[in-house]
Amino acid sequence: MKLKGGIYWGAGCGGCDVAVLDIHEKILDVAEKMDFLFWPIAMDFKNDDVRAMEDGEFDLVLYSGAVRNSENEEIAKLLRRKSKTMVALGTCAHIGGLPSLANYHTKQSILERVYSETESTVNPEGTMPLERSTVDGNELELPRFYNTVKTLDQVVDVDYYIPGCPPVPQQIVNALTAVFNGELPPKGSVIGAGTKTLCDECPREREEKEISEIKRPLNMIPDPEKCLLEQGLICLGPVTREGCGARCINSGAPCRGCYGPLEGVHDQGIRMISALASVIEPKEEKEIDAVLDGIVDPLRTFHRFSTAASILRRKKI
């Protein structure tokens, strides 16, 4: 019998859905094994279609995007109830992703920025979104915008994780093949990625790491053969899981950490403090500070994709 599958997007950009389509003709093999009963970005489905299903009727649900509002959470819980296996697809569902950078602000400051402060905002009446409003006698509801962005596993039980922003299409194929063949690792595992650091699959040459100046890609043309970190660029390779095929590195850009932390590491960004500070060259406080001054916004650079999954999770209010 054919399997039943669903794909949903919470607070994401749709890039993960595109990555699923980027498996190209292999999508036909997938469609042969599995019917999609729910995939709002690709076809017309209603949430009520899912509500009408039996509990556990989905064999597989891929949930991409973070949990940013009450609708994301509601659908996450609904899909969890209706599925046998639930997979967090992509960085946002896995560790919060870019949307969770909002956790360094508050709901209030974000709404003020967007609806009154930005240079392009024209809002003389000070209109703000309301959770409930009446238009032509009809009552309309909006989901609640949360103060704190959450990872999928902070609101529901997650069976597997496929990291990446977006996940490499071949890794999605590998993960789906594992599901179809029933060759899944223990619950809670990361599938569709390796177990070592990105440095292990990085093709660049490594020598001694001794950084005496932090540089930015906009100010230099990096040597195409040598380790980017050794050249003074902030590369999150040492604290990031392998599996992407070093796609950014091969294009001359340092790793930003989208594949998330390694097994057993709770906080990828904090781990980067450890890794980077170890290879900075000076030993005197003043000279150390001079090197560190070169890191623009260390907190968000190190936690670019993982704020929601970090130890403190958000800025203290």
Next chain:
Amino acid sequence: MTFEPKIVGFLCNWCSYTGADLAGTARIKYAPNIRSIRVMCSGRIEPTFIMKALYEGADGVLIAGCHPGDCHYQEGNYKALRRHRLLKRILHEYGVEPERVRLEWVAASEGERFAKIVDEFTDQIRELGPLGIKDSLAEAMKDDIDPHEADKEESGVANEA
């Protein structure tokens, strides 16, 4: 009730823990607020330990290692220093006062100095007040709920679903 700070101390085996030991054998009195953890080297103290301590309820963290040049493993204390300088920069952005994480060099012979540092640090944290990360997180998330949930239950929609 007065606030008694909880302080976690990570002390290197070769200098600072021995220094703390000396304070004990010399019967020097110091604030009982510190919970000492012995590690082999200040270079072993990962920022993760510090963040975990703060998350789990510590109001302050003291890291103590050998004086520069005296590290039993040559370079460990320099790594500790660099990590500390970098960690302080991000703590501030988390809304956590950077002074809550303090790095000091304490030699094996400096029992008195260790006691003085602990007293001073305890006073400083007492002044800053409780950190309360978990309470703050709960407070920040208390309204992250579905505002329409109650209506649905009333109308029976949620039950049908």
